[in-house]
Amino acid sequence: MVNGRNVERRTILKAAGATAATLGLAATTGCGGDGGTSADGTVTIRYAWWGAEDRAERINKTIALFEKKYPKIKVKTDFQPYLDFWKKFNTQASGGNPPDVFQNAIGFLRKYDAKNVLLDLSEQVKAGNLRMDGFRAGLEKFGEIDGKLLGVPVGSNSMALVIDKPVYTRAGVKPEQGWTWDDFDAAMKKIRDKTGRAGDSGMYGVMYLYDPYLRQQGKAFFTEDGLGFTEADLTEWWTKAKKGVEEGVYADPKKVAQIKPKSAVAAELAGSEFTWDNFTVRYTSEGKSEYGLAPIPTTDGKKTGQYLGSLMLSASKRTQHPKEVAQFIDFMVHDPEVAKIMGYDRGVPATQAQYDAYKPADPVNKAIAEYEESLVEAGVLEPITPHPEGADICEAAFLRIAEELALGKRSVDDAVKQFFTESKTALGS
Template sequence: MSRNNGIDRRQMLKLAGFSAAGLGLTAAGCGSGGSGSGGPVTIRHSWWGADDRAKKIQQCVTLFEKKHPKIKVKTDFQQYPDFWKKFNTQAAGGNPPDVIQNAVTFLRKYEAKNVLLDLSPQVEKGNLSLDGFRAGLEKFADIDGKLLGVPVGSNSMALVIDQAVYEKAGITPETGWTWDEWYAGMEKIRDGQKVAGDVGPHGVMYLYDLILRQNGKAFFTEDGMGFGEAELLPYWTEALARVKSGIYADPKKVEQIKPASALARGMASGEFTWDNFSIRYSAEGKSRYGLAPIPSTDGKRTGQYLGSLMLSGSARTKHPAEVATFIGFMTHEPEVARIMGYDRGVPATTAQFEAYRPTDAPSKAIEAYETAIAEAGVLEPITPHPAGADVIEAAFLRIAGDLSLGKASPKDSVKQFFSEAKTALGSN
């Protein structure tokens, strides 16, 4: 749930899996060691992202090593899909990095395979603090009593809009607006300016989760799916009709310009995505882009929560105390926030949030948006993600895309999705 650095999300989600047997990991005997001699130790930190993120993290590492001269940090990064492929290979070979960048869709998957370090003992020993986190984020990676990660930033779903188009149409999205009002606005934009109202949101799992939550359900439960064919069929049937009517952008043209954004290219006036992804539109496009509130069913409950990138430790690490010290530094040190900015989302701790006050318009908009939804009281606990959630998200995106392109009917698409979801859940 972080900036995708221009990578096509469909491409991002083609992840390689691995079996628990291939890892050969057990809970006993993993991650119990320390530096032993008390001398300098080296830990490895890996993450996904582009060169800009790598430069910033390296600056943070240099600062950390100055303040902790007995801990050296080797760094490594790849693009999103390559990161997980390499990590899976390293973990299967018994040599994973000591600290990895992580996301909620992978927590239960890797917890079930005994890949992730439980950081709770390090909190108890005073090597890691959970004080000062915003909006309860310290519980974000608390799975079945184990602390499997610590947030470094937060984000939430938002509607990114082309402000020039919305202003010309006389549409001002406000907190409490409904889906009917949103749709009426898209019709007005299409009819008046010959621009699609939205890129096409029906493949965005996290948006559909909010829609389900607004109606008393959720995409996932702790054990599996929180909805069925009866909910998804009308949603995808309606989406296909909107594609055909021009309310949603032409999917063939959207595919042709990837990884560029259809919103930034002027092919649509809005797109639902994570708020901190919005920085890319200003970099890619020529218009002005803003963050609009999530519409709701009743004008009140949006179903929103804060998502987060996090840092997790490896259960194989020989240096759990040093891992915890590094994670604590990256989440609490004010200078880290001044270096990273909003690259990984809005800083998760109050100390870092207050240390970095953005000066550029896109980041200011993100700060204002997250402050507004917090003050509005719409934030709820995040939906649990079972093992296999990453595979299910990829299937949801891919099948919705094929539906848009006319490769399958809504009914067949729904059946295919639940078939693949069942397989994903059963293989974990």
């Protein structure tokens, strides 16, 4: 799963240093043309993902292991920053030449299924080329849409509150599982009053926080057919965000924009920030403090509305090598050595075998594992809400319009109306 704001920040952080390497790798490994079969029976498949140099280095190591185990399967690779990846993928898919296997996310499954791009991997499971057992916390169901297996999870993550631990300690705030939004609001004021820092970076554009908030109330950001909330719901959410800025409990959006791509927490503008748990590593690399993970506030003290999100591997319906693609996916999600190489780069490993194989030694990754274990033990995890075709466009609109609102370019009413107008068009409703 991805969060637009944080994906953008993380991508920008890495892109500057990785651009030359990215272009170099793309040029040397190749990304076009159909995968084929050589005279000696060797098959070539194309694999594409988004990310930057550090992910590429890890993935190339895993591919070397795969090719050693399957010497008759060669893998051509291609990677891009997040936004560039989807631009290129759209062009390839429209031209009937998508990669054989590629990194994917929940917001794109229905979109590309409707465009007849994605291979239903169920037949490969039946044929024994792809195993769908041994996954953690129900993740094996994550890529199933309308009875079709369109994606296989490679890792998991969930929303969390990243906190500057010394700041929270000075303010006397100790977040615990089951704390409410009222508790959270009181904590933000304590942090402001006792430390002189905003309590949080702000919640205008965090779509994947707004979704659990809605789910706590029996709603959701998406239903199978469209949006699962009203204009009145969003007006309430964005009005609260605006009020928080005015009261100084949320960081000044203009200052937050000025320090990008650095986070507001690492820049000491805020004491905490909602994001995906596996993004925690960035705060340690950016900031000078000690950071930790805290649970999502609740409406009733029980229901968090959380689920495990995941990046996935999907296959092209046009691939000439479905068996080999399935074997590649199976290797990437089950082989223990892959987990030791990838670590938590794409989230906590999705299968138990890989989860057991990689035991992080550093405090940050240990905290990520402990956080997800705490969610399972607390029994708060639920199935993810299905995302309709057009969800990716809605997500981009939510992020853009929320930023315009935060920077004072739109009123709350105007922002809400604009979001619903664009979403109705994207969703065909």
